Amino acid sequence: MKIDLNLLNEVTAFIWAEADMLDHYEHEEWLKLWNETGVYIIPIDPALTDYENNLNYAYDNHHMRQLRVNRLDNGEAISTSPKANTVRSVSRVRIVKDDGDEIILRCAQNLREFRKQNLKHYTADVTFHLIRDTEQGFKINRKIINLVNSTDTLAGISYIL
Amino acid sequence: MNSIIPLQNIDIDYNELVQSDRAHTSLYKDEKIFDDEMEKIYYNSWVWVAHASEIPEGGSYKTMNIGKQPVVVVRDRKKKVHVLLNRCRHRAATVCEHKKGKTNSFVCPYHGWSYALDGSLRGVPSPESYGECLDKSELPLVSLRVEEYNGMIFASFNHDVEPLEDFLGAAKKWIDLFMKQGAGYPVKVLGEHRFTFPGNWKIQLENTTDAYHFPLVHKSFLSSVDEKTEELFNFDNQPGYVEDLGNGHSVMVMIPELVDLEEELMERPIQERFEDLAQALRDEGHEELQVRRIVRAVGGSGFNLNLFPNIACSMAFFRVMQPISVDKTEIHHSVITMDGGPQIANQYRLRLHEHFQGPFGFGTPDDAEAWERVQKGADAGNDLWIMLNRGLPGEVKTEDGLKSDVSAETGMRAAYQQWKKLMTA
Numbered sequence: 001m002k003i004d005l006n007l008l009n010e011v012t013a014f015i016w017a018e019a020d021m022l023d024h025y026e027h028e029e030w031l032k033l034w035n036e037t038g039v040y041i042i043p044i045d046p047a048l049t050d051y052e053n054n055l056n057y058a059y060d061n062h063h064m065r066q067l068r069v070n071r072l073d074n075g076e077a078i079s080t081s082p083k084a085n086t087v088r089s090v091s092r093v094r095i096v097k098d099d100g101d102e103i104i105l106r107c108a109q110n111l112r113e114f115r116k117q118n119l120k121h122y123t124a125d126v127t128f129h130l131i132r133d134t135e136q137g138f139k140i141n142r143k144i145i146n147l148v149n150s151t152d153t154l155a156g157i158s159y160i161l
Numbered sequence: 162m163n164s165i166i167p168l169q170n171i172d173i174d175y176n177e178l179v180q181s182d183r184a185h186t187s188l189y190k191d192e193k194i195f196d197d198e199m200e201k202i203y204y205n206s207w208v209w210v211a212h213a214s215e216i217p218e219g220g221s222y223k224t225m226n227i228g229k230q231p232v233v234v235v236r237d238r239k240k241k242v243h244v245l246l247n248r249c250r251h252r253a254a255t256v257c258e259h260k261k262g263k264t265n266s267f268v269c270p271y272h273g274w275s276y277a278l279d280g281s282l283r284g285v286p287s288p289e290s291y292g293e294c295l296d297k298s299e300l301p302l303v304s305l306r307v308e309e310y311n312g313m314i315f316a317s318f319n320h321d322v323e324p325l326e327d328f329l330g331a332a333k334k335w336i337d338l339f340m341k342q343g344a345g346y347p348v349k350v351l352g353e354h355r356f357t358f359p360g361n362w363k364i365q366l367e368n369t370t371d372a373y374h375f376p377l378v379h380k381s382f383l384s385s386v387d388e389k390t391e392e393l394f395n396f397d398n399q400p401g402y403v404e405d406l407g408n409g410h411s412v413m414v415m416i417p418e419l420v421d422l423e424e425e426l427m428e429r430p431i432q433e434r435f436e437d438l439a440q441a442l443r444d445e446g447h448e449e450l451q452v453r454r455i456v457r458a459v460g461g462s463g464f465n466l467n468l469f470p471n472i473a474c475s476m477a478f479f480r481v482m483q484p485i486s487v488d489k490t491e492i493h494h495s496v497i498t499m500d501g502g503p504q505i506a507n508q509y510r511l512r513l514h515e516h517f518q519g520p521f522g523f524g525t526p527d528d529a530e531a532w533e534r535v536q537k538g539a540d541a542g543n544d545l546w547i548m549l550n551r552g553l554p555g556e557v558k559t560e561d562g563l564k565s566d567v568s569a570e571t572g573m574r575a576a577y578q579q580w581k582k583l584m585t586a
Contacts, residue, residue, distance in 0.1 A: 042521055044352060053504065055352035055496050055511055057521040064516070067385040071523055077381035079526040151260070153355045153491050156526030 004095070011105055012093045014138045015128060019090045019109070022160050025083070027069040030160070035131060035139040036062050042145045042161060057150070072159060079158040084115040086159055090126070102141065103130045109145070111161065122161065123148045173197070175584040179577045182550035188580075189361040189539045189547075195487035202470050202583050203228030203484070204318040207328050209472035210234045210244055212479065213312040214349040214500065215261065220278060223261040226483055227316065232305070233257050233267065234314065237278040244307050244316035245280045250300035267302070280304050311336050312348060313472070331406040331561035335466045339474040341422040344458035344506075345451070346499035350479065351511070353495040354519030358529040360536035362484040363580075365492060368528060369465050369473040369480055370403060370413045370572025372396045373551065378531050382523040385516070389433050401567030403552070404559060409469025409579025411572030415476075419463025426453040432460060441505050455502065459509045467572055469579050478514060488536055494518040494525070549573050 021030045034040075042057035043049075051059055060068060071077055092108040105128050113120040129142035145161050147154075173194060178185040188194060208227050211234045215223050222235035224247060231247035233256070247255045249269035256267040256276060266283065268275040273286040280302035288295065305316040308325035313336060315325050326333065340348055358365075368374070375396060376383065383391050392398070396415040403413045414420060418429070427450065431439050435456045442452045461477025473480040483491040496514040498507040517524035539547075552569020565571045 044354070048352075052508060053511070055354070056515055057354070057519050059512060059515055067523070071381045071385055074381065074384065076384055077523075077527050078378060079530040080381075153357045154520040155357060156529040157520050158526045161521075 004098070007098065007103070008093060008095060010137060011095065011103060011128075011130060014130070015090055015093070015105075015107060018140070019088050023086050023088055025073070025159075027073055027160070031065060031069060033136070033138075033140050034062065034065065035141045038062070038129075038139070038141045038143075040065055040143050042147070042150070044150055046146050046150060051144075057154075068160065077158060079156050082115065084113045084159050086111055086113050088112075101131060103132075103138070104128070105130070109161075113157075113159070120155070122157075124161065175581055179581040180546075181574070182553060183546040183548055184363075184577050186539050186543065186545050186547060188363060189536060190487060192487045195361075195484070197584060198484070198580075199228040201586065202580070204230070205322070205586075206319070206470065206583060207308075207315040207317050207322060207325055208470065209313060209468065209481065210307075210316045211242075211314045212348070212350045212495070213242075213309065213314060214347065216242065218263065220263045220265060221261075222257065222264060224257055224259065227305075227318070228484065231255060232316070233302075234316075235264075235278050241279070242307050242309065242314055243279050244305040244314075245276075245302040246305075248303070249274055250282065250302065251285075256302065276302050311340055328408055329410070329468070330408055332408075332410040332412070332466060332468055335406070335412050335464070336474060338421060338464075339462050339466060342458040342461060342477060342497060343499050344422075344455045344502065346502040349498050349500035350495045351498045351507070353481075353493045354514075354522070354525070355491065355493050356520045356525065356529065357485070357489060357491045358532050359489055360532045361488060362482055362490040363576075364532045364535050365480075365482055365490055366467070366470070366576055367570075367573045368532065369467045369475055370411050370576070371568075371570075372401070372403075372413055372415055373568040373570075374531065375415075378527050379524050381527065382517060385523055387434055393432070396567050399567070402564050403567060403569045403571040404564040405562035405571050405575035407562050407575075409576045409582075410467060411575045412464050412466050413567065413572055414464045415567060416463030419457075419460070422457045422462060423454060426450060426457060431456055435459065435509075438506065438509050442503055445503060445505075447503070455499070455506050458499065459506050459513070461513075467576065469576055477510065478518065549577065 018033055040060040041051050043051060044056060048054040072080055088109055088111040090107050090109050093105055095103060095105045097104040107126050109124045109126045111122045125146045127144040130138040131141050133139040211223055216234060216236045219236055219238040222233050224233050233245045233247050235243050247257055249256050251272055251274050254269050254271040256269050266275050266277055275283045277283050282297040282300045305318055306320050307316050310325055310329055383394060393416060400417055401414045405411050439452050439456050442455055466474040471482040478497055479495040481493040485491055496511060498510055519525055549570045552565035552571055556563050556565040556571060563571055
C-alpha cells in the first residue's frame with residue numbers, strides 16, 4: 001500500500017477546518033465549502049445506499065443546507081435555545097479513491113454534545129467526496145455521516161453533524 | 162392532605178384523576194399508574210402493530226413491543242397475519258432480534274426449539290430426553306387476537322375484546338380518507354424515523370391533536386417554507402375543527418380543503434411548491450387528472466387522526482407511540498409512499514418527511530424539547546392539574562361526537578375520557 005502523504009495532509013487539513021467551523025457555529029463559512037450540487041446525507045440504514053430513494057435523517061441539497069443554517073442561527077427553534085456545545089475529533093483518515101477529479105475519503109468522527117444537563121456522544125464513520133477547487137483547495141461534493149447507532153432511536157439533534 | 166394524590170399500596174381513584182376539563186399531574190409521573198396503564202390499556206384494548214405493507218409477503222415479519230412486551234408481527238404462507246409473543250416457550254429467550262425481514266420459521270438460538278410462521282412448535286432438538294412429558298401442541302408461541310381495517314393491523318391480548326371495526330367506529334371513514342394519499346397506488350411504508358424523548362407517552366398523545374402549539378413551536382419550520390405553504394399551515398385562518406370520534410379517537414382538521422384529496426382536482430390550482438413535480442409528471446406522460454391526483458397526494462392529508470392509544474394517521478405519515486417507562490417514550494414516524502408510483506413523486510414525499518420529521522428534522526426536535534419541558538415542569542406542584550379546557554365553550558354535538566375549533570383540546574379530552582373508562586373498568 002502506497003500512501004500519498006501530501007494529499008493525505010491536504011485533505012485532512014481541509015476536513016479538520018470543516019469540523020472546527022461546525023463546532024464554532026461558523027455556518028456561513030461552512031456553506032462556502034460546498035459544491036453547489038453537493039449533498040449532505042445522514043442515512044438511517046447503512047445498507048440502503050440509494051439515498052435519494054430511501055428515507056434518511058437528512059438529505060440536504062444546497063437549498064436545504066441554507067435553510068438548515070438559517071434555522072440553527074435565527075433563534076426561532078426552541079431546541080436551539082440554549083444551543084448545544086459540541087466538540088468533535090476527526091481521525092483515521094484514509095483516501096479510498098483518487099481519480100484526479102474526485103477524491104473519496106473515509107474518516108472517524110467522535111462528537112461530544114453538551115446541552116442543558118446532558119452530555120451525549122455520537123460516533124460516526126464519515127465519507128467525503130471532494131473535488132479540487134483552485135481557490136480553496138477542495139469543495140465538498142458529498143458528505144455521508146454513518147452514525148454507528150443510526151438504526152437505533154436517537155434524540156433530537158439541533159446542530160450540524 | 163389532598164386525598165387524590167396517589168400513595169403506594171392504596172388503590173388509586175382514577176375517576177378523580179381525570180375530570181371533564183383536566184387531568185391530574187400524577188398521570189405523567191406515577192410508576193404505579195404506568196404499570197396499571199400497561200395492564201388495563203396496552204394489554205387489554207386494541208393496539209396498532211403494523212401497516213400491511215410492512216409485511217407484504219408470506220414469511221415477512223417485523224418485531225416491536227406492545228406495551229413492554231416484545232412481539233413478532235408475521236404473515237404466514239396463506240397470507241394470514243399473526244402477532245406472537247417474542248418468547249420461546251422453553252426458557253423464555255426471544256426467538257427473533259431483527260427489526261424486520263423474511264423467514265421460514267423462528268428458531269430459538271438458545272436450545273434450538275423451532276416454530277412455524279403461525280407460532281406452532283415444530284421441533285425440539287434431542288426430544289428423547291422428554292419421553293412422553295412434552296406435548297408440542299401445548300407450547301406454541303403465544304398468539305394475540307389480530308384484526309385489520311384498510312391495511313391497518315391491530316392486535317389485542319384480550320381475546321374477548323370488541324370487534325376492531327366497532328372499536329374504530331366513526332374513525333373508519335377518516336382512515337379511508339387518509340389512504341387516498343396513495344393516489345390510486347397501494348400505500349407503502351418506506352422506512353421510519355425513530356426517536357425517544359424523556360417524557361410520559363400521553364404528552365405525545367395530546368400533541369397529535371394540538372394545533373395550538375404549531376405556530377409557536379414550529380416557527381422555525383414555518384420560516385423555512387415558501388409563503389403560500391406558510392399560509393396553508395396557518396390553521397387559525399381556516400375553518401378547521403377538532404372532533405371527538407368516540408372510544409378515545411379524534412380528528413383534527415387543520416386544512417379543510419385537504420380532507421378529501423380527490424375533491425375538485427381539476428378545479429383547484431396546483432400548489433406553487435409542487436409546480437416542478439407536476440411538470441415532471443406531465444413529462445413522464447401522465448394524464449393531467451392523474452398528475453393532479455399524485456401531486457395532491459404528495460402534500461398529504463389536511464388532518465391528523467388520533468387513534469387511541471398508540472397510532473395516528475398524521476397528515477402524511479404514521480405516528481406510532483411506544484411507552485418505555487413512566488418518563489420515557491419512543492416515537493416512530495413512518496413515511497408513506499405510493500407503491501409502484503412515480504419515483505420522482507415518492508422522492509418528494511421522502512424529502513418532505515425528512516424536512517419536518519425525525520431527530521434531525523426541522524420540526525421534531527422542537528416538539529421533543531417542548532415535551533421534555535412538560536415532563537420536567539410536572540415535577541413541580543404535585544397537586545396541580547394539566548388543563549384541558551380550551552375550546553369548551555364552543556363545543557357542539559355532532560353525529561359522531563363533539564366538535565370545537567381547530568385549536569380546541571377536544572381531542573385530548575376524548576383520549577383522557579377513554580383512558581378513564583379503561584382504567585376504571
